[in-house]
Amino acid sequence: MTGKAKILIVEDEASVAMTMRFLLGLAGCEAEIAATRAEAIQMAQSGSFDLITLDINLQGANGYEVCRELKENSHLRDTPIVFVSGNCCLEDQQRGLDAGAVDYITKPFATSEFGPRLLSHIKSSRILNVPNEITDADTEGLRNSTQCNQ
16 A cells, blocks of 8 residues: 555544544554544545544434435545444444445454454555556557457
8 A cells, every 4th residue: 555544533432533543553544533523524525535434323413324425425435434333233234334334343343453454445445446547549459459360
C-alpha cells in the first residue's frame, strides 16, 4: 500500500474512539474522529478517507441511515464502510451490510485483529478502484495481433 491509510472513525464514545485511533496508529494508519452524524458527514465529504468506521448507535443518529447517506454521495460511494458496534445479533449485522457496509465488527473486538482487518478492506478497495488503463485502441490492437495471418 502506498502512503498511510487514512481512516475516519465515527464513534460517540470518546474512550472507544481513542482506543480505535491508537490501534490504527499501531497498524500504520492515520485516523480522525467524528463524534456526531453532522461531523461525520462534513469530515467525510471534505476529507479523502480510505475507509470509514461507523457505530450504529450514535447520539441522536442511526448509523444505518448515516451509512446510506454516505453511500449516496458520488464522492464517497466507493469508500469502504465498516460498522463497529456493540449490537451483536445477526439481524443487526445483516442490516449493516444491506445499508452498504463491507464488514461488521462487534465490540468488544480483538485488538490484534482490528487494524489488519481494516487494512485488508482498504487494500481490496484500492485494487478494485484502480482506473482501467486499457483503451479501446489497445483492445483493437490486441485483437488484431491474435488473428492468424492468411
